[in-house]
Amino acid sequence: MAESPSPGPLTHQKTLARGQPPPAAMTENEFQRFQALFAQTLGLSFTSEKRDLLTLRLAPRLAALGLRDYTAYHALIARPEAREERLRAFDLVTTHETWFFREIRHFDYLREQASEWPLDRKLRVWDAACSSGEEAYSIAMTLAEVMGTHRKRWELLASDISHPCLQAARHGKYPLGRGKDIPQRHLERFCLKGVHSQEGQFCIRRELRDTVHFKLINLVEPLPLLSPFDMIFLRNTLIYMNPAVRTSIVTALTSRLAPDGILFISHTESLQGLGLKFRLLQPGIYCRDY
Ligand SMILES: C[S@@+](CC[C@H](N)C(=O)[O-])C[C@H]1O[C@@H](n2cnc3c(N)ncnc32)[C@H](O)[C@@H]1O
Incomplete structure (x- = not known):
């Protein structure tokens, strides 16, 4: 069942019990919320083709936190005081490719x-x-x-x-x-x-x-x-x-x-x-x- 997007402390998020299935796929609605959040906070624009990429990159955090779905994760990182988790999410969704003496x-x-x-x-x-x-x-x-x-x-x-x-x-x-x-x-x-x-x-x-x-x-x-x-x-x-x-x-x-x-x-x-x-x-x- 989808988590309410309303903010609340992490300890109040619904967590997965042992043996429960991994997070569901990201819905279009969830993707749009992340799109808006990352555009506003990072300036990044994720086009619709990036939905699978975003899903893959954020899935490990949902699993680590025992969150049921992306709605819950979005609600968590959208909270102003969740700076640390938001930074983790930023790190996961940005591309860091680089090398010495590039160009x-x-x-x-x-x-x-x-x-x-x-x-x-x-x-x-x-x-x-x-x-x-x-x-x-x-x-x-x-x-x-x-x-x-x-x-x-x-x-x-x-x-x-x-x-x-x-x-x-x-x-x-x-x-x-x-x-x-x-x-x-x-x-x-x-x-x-x-x-x-x-x-x-x-x-x-x-x-x-x-x-x-x-x-x-x-x-x-x-x-x-x-x-x-x-x-x-x-x-x-x-x-x-x-x-x-x-x-x-x-x-x-x-x-x-x-x-x-x-x-x-x-x-x-x-x-x-x-x-x-x-x-x-x-x-x-x-x-x-x-
Ligand atoms: C592809 S790397 C480029 C690294 C290096 N400049 C180069 O050309 O090899 C892009 C970097 O931009 C950073 N980045 C993306 N959005 C950012 C933002 N809003 N503020 C600061 N850094 C950001 C990412 O974390 C990432 O390390």
């Missing part, structure tokens, strides 16, 4: 900019959807190679909505195979190969890890007060959002971008048609246009 041209551009950066101006970079840290460490390696690791020369904020991703990013440990796109010189200088119990993994050296400040930021909520950044990376994230959300996120980020600041999005994304004042410099690289 390598952007790192060539970053290196060029860093090597010409005035000595008396600190370069401030924000990686605004950093997933498990590969992108942030690619930025950090590029900057450290040119500018060193001294905090006076540059700083890097890396944020995401996913708590587990941020934890993994802070640890900076990855399976060896994930290092295949890191240039050899960076592997030698910034990475350590695991031995004994760490066999099959590598980690980012402490010196580089300490240059990155990881923080949980939801881009659809009012942004924290941050001094202007010279560069913001927001790659492979807008693609999951509808045009209105894209516009409002990029507008909010622009308010944290220096007047001569640069915005990086993916080669496969575009700011065209969003009514924003940006000029394309290279594929996926924009500067503000006045």
Whole structure:
């Protein structure tokens, strides 16, 4: 029987007794409620074809909490005070795919900019959807190679909505195979190969890890007060959002971008048609246009 959507404490939710069947399939009505919730809280737009995907991704939480159906789970995470469970749900429904030095041209551009950066101006970079840290460490390696690791020369904020991703990013440990796109010189200088119990993994050296400040930021909520950044990376994230959300996120980020600041999005994304004042410099690289 469907759970009432009215909010109530988790302990009041109906739970499954042992041996009861797993949660039923997500109904169209339930799917629409999740669609609305995730659009409002995350800015993500799930088209109807994504119903099975959403069902699959959320099913483990229903099972873990012993909830009978998706109505009960929706009611749970819609409650303002259920922040922790809502963050778990966010983590399950978002795509975290990433890799080191993804879209390598952007790192060539970053290196060029860093090597010409005035000595008396600190370069401030924000990686605004950093997933498990590969992108942030690619930025950090590029900057450290040119500018060193001294905090006076540059700083890097890396944020995401996913708590587990941020934890993994802070640890900076990855399976060896994930290092295949890191240039050899960076592997030698910034990475350590695991031995004994760490066999099959590598980690980012402490010196580089300490240059990155990881923080949980939801881009659809009012942004924290941050001094202007010279560069913001927001790659492979807008693609999951509808045009209105894209516009409002990029507008909010622009308010944290220096007047001569640069915005990086993916080669496969575009700011065209969003009514924003940006000029394309290279594929996926924009500067503000006045
Ligand atoms: C596909 S990954 C892209 C990672 C990296 N930028 C790259 O290009 O490889 C998208 C990331 O955006 C994050 N994300 C999605 N919606 C978000 C939001 N509203 N606020 C902050 N991060 C969000 C997800 O958690 C995920 O880690």
